[in-house]
Amino acid sequence: xxxxxxxxxxxxxxxxxxxxxxxxxxxxxxxxxxxxxxxxxxxxxxxxxxxxxxxxxxxxxxxxxxxxxxxxxxxxxxxxxxxxxxxxxxxxxxxxxxxxxxxxxxxxxxx
Amino acid sequence: xxxxxxxxxxxxxxxxxxxxxxxxxxxxxxxxxxxxxxxxxxxxxxxxxxxxxxxxxxxxxxxxxxxxxxxxxxxxxxxxxxxxxxxxxxxxxxxxxxxxxxxxxxxxxxxxxxxxxxxxxxxxxxxxxxxxxxxxxxxxxxxxxxxxxxxxxxxxxxxxxxxxxxxxxxxxxxxxxxxxxxxxxxxxxxxxxxxxxxxxxxxxxxxxxxxxxxxxxxxxxxxxxxxxxxxxxxxxxxxxxxxxxxxxxxxxxxxxxxxxxxxxxxxxxxxxxxxxxxxxxxxxxxxxxxxxxxxxxxxxxxxxxxxxxxxxxxxxxxxxxxxxxxxxxxxxxxxxxxxxxxxxxxxxxxxxxxxxxxxxxxxxxxxxxxxxxxxxxxxxxxxxxxxxxxxxxxxxxxxxxxxxxxxxxxxxxxxxxxxxxxxxxxxxxxxxxxxxxxxxxxxxxxxxxxxxxxxxxxxxxxxxxxxxxxxxxxxxxxxxxxxxxxxxxxxxxxxxxx
Numbered sequence: 037x038x039x040x041x042x043x044x045x046x047x048x049x050x051x052x053x054x055x056x057x058x059x060x061x062x063x064x065x066x067x068x069x070x071x072x073x074x075x076x077x078x079x080x081x082x083x084x085x086x087x088x089x090x091x092x093x094x095x096x097x098x099x100x101x102x103x104x105x106x107x108x109x110x111x112x113x114x115x116x117x118x119x120x121x122x123x124x125x126x127x128x129x130x131x132x133x134x135x136x137x138x139x140x141x142x143x144x145x146x147x
Numbered sequence: 148x149x150x151x152x153x154x155x156x157x158x159x160x161x162x163x164x165x166x167x168x169x170x171x172x173x174x175x176x177x178x179x180x181x182x183x184x185x186x187x188x189x190x191x192x193x194x195x196x197x198x199x200x201x202x203x204x205x206x207x208x209x210x211x212x213x214x215x216x217x218x219x220x221x222x223x224x225x226x227x228x229x230x231x232x233x234x235x236x237x238x239x240x241x242x243x244x245x246x247x248x249x250x251x252x253x254x255x256x257x258x259x260x261x262x263x264x265x266x267x268x269x270x271x272x273x274x275x276x277x278x279x280x281x282x283x284x285x286x287x288x289x290x291x292x293x294x295x296x297x298x299x300x301x302x303x304x305x306x307x308x309x310x311x312x313x314x315x316x317x318x319x320x321x322x323x324x325x326x327x328x329x330x331x332x333x334x335x336x337x338x339x340x341x342x343x344x345x346x347x348x349x350x351x352x353x354x355x356x357x358x359x360x361x362x363x364x365x366x367x368x369x370x371x372x373x374x375x376x377x378x379x380x381x382x383x384x385x386x387x388x389x390x391x392x393x394x395x396x397x398x399x400x401x402x403x404x405x406x407x408x409x410x411x412x413x414x415x416x417x418x419x420x421x422x423x424x425x426x427x428x429x430x431x432x433x434x435x436x437x438x439x440x441x442x443x444x445x446x447x448x449x450x451x452x453x454x455x456x457x458x459x460x461x462x463x464x465x466x467x468x469x470x471x472x473x474x475x476x477x478x479x480x481x482x483x484x485x486x487x488x489x490x491x492x493x494x495x496x497x498x499x500x501x502x503x504x505x506x507x508x509x510x511x512x513x514x515x516x517x518x519x520x521x522x523x524x525x526x527x528x529x530x531x532x533x534x535x536x537x538x539x540x541x542x543x544x545x546x547x548x549x550x551x552x553x554x555x556x557x558x559x560x561x562x563x564x565x566x567x568x569x570x571x572x573x574x575x576x577x578x579x580x581x582x583x584x585x586x587x588x589x590x591x592x593x594x595x596x597x598x599x600x601x602x603x604x605x606x607x608x609x610x611x612x613x614x615x616x617x618x619x620x621x622x623x624x625x626x627x628x629x630x631x632x633x634x635x636x637x638x639x640x641x642x643x644x645x
Contacts, residue, residue, distance in 0.1 A: 102360075145344075145390075146612050
């Protein structure tokens with residue numbers, strides 16, 4: 037357990053770095069988390085993060101990988117619309133790593 | 148999580164027993180459950196004050212309830228047959244991952260308090276008191292067992308290490324030392340209905356998306372119904388099937404089979420989970436509660452049959468225990484077994500000619516099949532011995548032209564666990580998961596190198612997720628993993644029957 041410190045504010049996170057309060061999320065915090073994950077964030081990365089947050093706001097859960105792939109395909113074209121491409125963006129898994137940066141709870145279960 | 152410091156084991160030239168590396172995994176343990184994960188399950192929030200005494204009391208209670216446990220603890224003769232049969236031992240070389248050593252962690256406490264020799268002369272019979280040191284070993288090494296039961300196949304006395312590991316976890320839960328991954332997930336099932344925490348609107352959105360995709364790809368309106376009262380079949384499938392790859396392609400396949408066979412089916416949002424983690428933590432109470440969601444959904448929706456999707460331990464709970472946990476099922480149609488596996492349904496339809504498959508659709512693939520531990524060693528399919536091995540292979544062979552089995556020592560009842568079963572499919576145990584996959588990866592490499600295998604088909608959500616994650620460590624592409632019902636769905640001839 038610990039906390040991220042961004043612009044003088046503390047944001048508590050769990051053992052794996054997922055922030056405890058979804059509502060505390062902001063862009064500067066996301067940049068810090070992404071940096072901790074060793075990611076160099078591109079437009080495509082941010083598109084994924086934004087989509088996750090929009091979906092979460094509507095459904096209180098991260099989107100299925102398939103839904104995410106479809107959204108990215110629509111935005112960036114068929115060559116980027118694959119699970120494999122998402123893993124290139126987020127090597128530790130689009131669902132888990134991208135959720136962490138987007139401030140969402142980690143998906144649990146057999147995934 | 149860029150801080151993973153461990154080496155992926157090298158493929159062994161010969162399958163020799165590894166030289167021991169004592170304590171090689173003593174640093175690894177899963178996150179401990181917090182009070183929020185324990186209390187809703189009626190476990191103490193954190194380690195209770197008199198935990199030494201409580202643990203012994205709980206063991207005594209389990210021994211009264213479960214005579215088999217006492218037999219397992221009494222009957223080991225230290226013959227050594229199990230020592231090199233565990234994938235975690237083979238992958239980690241830690242002697243405490245030998246099944247006999249794992250059992251002895253509980254057996255030593257049992258001997259101290261429940262056998263005459265252990266009470267009188269503990270030092271002579273390996274009897275030990277409950278200490279912090281012993282508890283630490285319990286927490287670590289009973290969470291380095293996937294309860295796959297491969298060791299039991301080779302034990303001349305049939306000692307079931309899984310039962311011992313479940314008992315130890317049950318005791319730990321009752322003194323307030325639970326595992327976060329399992330307990331957090333069980334809490335979600337009770338509140339939302341599935342392990343992932345997918346609420347009804349999210350399920351609906353996902354299923355509608357699948358309908359659009361299948362329509363786009365096939366020009367056929369295949370339905371993926373949710374909470375449809377009066378449907379004939381209730382499909383209970385792991386929630387990973389709604390969420391993860393390649394699981395969802397299996398779900399697409401189930402829907403195509405039901406569509407083409409003209410079977411009226413539905414998914415329930417209330418029982419939107421086949422998995423039953425109550426088994427992993429050894430809790431009958433939790434198994435019972437989770438199973439009863441299925442009963443309630445079946446009654447509410449007025450279905451006539453219950454069919455389980457591709458989930459390994461779910462089929463064990465369903466096949467072996469559903470009747471005693473949540474029966475009687477006298478309100479269902481007696482013409483069908485309760486429950487049925489989706490593979491049994493598909494196999495029957497193929498054999499009867501009710502659906503037609505064109506295996507040429509999968510001619511780009513050479514497929515092998517991973518027997519899931521719980522399906523292989525704890526259940527059956529169909530009405531013949533070994534049906535759980537025969538039926539999945541029959542269905543695959545009807546869907547693909549090129550099928551190759553792996554080394555006979557690694558399939559059927561001798562199958563190796565994927566390395567992520569039994570409540571260990573969690574990132575905090577990634578080192579164990581990678582190392583434990585070694586024997587399966589070696590067998591896979593054989594058929595890839597010698598038979599050109601391109602795909603590893605699986606029938607368990609845990610196996611699919613585990614392989615997707617660990618195969619890249621061994622140089623395989625994650626998209627080699629495929630659901631059996633994706634193969635079926637891709638080969639299935641949709642549309643009007645001739």
